Amino acid sequence: MSGEVKGLRPIKIEDLLQRTVYDVDEEPHIEIIDERGVPKELVKLCPCSCYSMVGERLLYSYEGCLECGLCRVLSEPWGLRWEYPKSGRGVQYRFT
Ligand code: SF4
Numbered sequence: 001m002s003g004e005v006k007g008l009r010p011i012k013i014e015d016l017l018q019r020t021v022y023d024v025d026e027e028p029h030i031e032i033i034d035e036r037g038v039p040k041e042l043v044k045l046c047p048c049s050c051y052s053m054v055g056e057r058l059l060y061s062y063e064g065c066l067e068c069g070l071c072r073v074l075s076e077p078w079g080l081r082w083e084y085p086k087s088g089r090g091v092q093y094r095f096t
Contacts, residue, residue: 019094022063025085030062030071037079042071067091 030050032038035058042051048064051071060071067090072082084090 016093016095017066020066021092021094023089023092024063025089027086028062029067029083029085029090030060030065031081032058032060032079033081034076034079037076038071039074042074045070045074065091 038058040053040058042060043049043053043058047068047070048066050062050065051058051060053059067084069082071080075082
């Protein structure tokens with residue numbers, strides 16, 4: 001038993017991400033409100049390296065965000081504003 005579903009072919013996540021395109025919204029859908037409520041581990045945990053440390057400051061960029069929601073889940077509600085980009089904007093996954 002290979003774990004494959006009949007009729008579906010397996011795909012590597014790297015291949016899937018190469019097909020991913022972004023329609024970046026000029027208005028950020030993520031905003032750090034208070035750094036103390038955002039874990040610095042996101043530098044290592046964010047799947048697309050949106051977070052980085054510059055000295056003691058936690059910086060982020062939203063342009064390459066995969067909208068996985070991990071930073072929203074791990075941050076305090078008062079630390080981060082996180083919304084989906086406007087309809088039709090943001091990440092667009094290609095599955096074929
Ligand atoms: S939602 Fe996911 S991909 Fe986007 S910045 Fe947060 S952790 Fe990174």
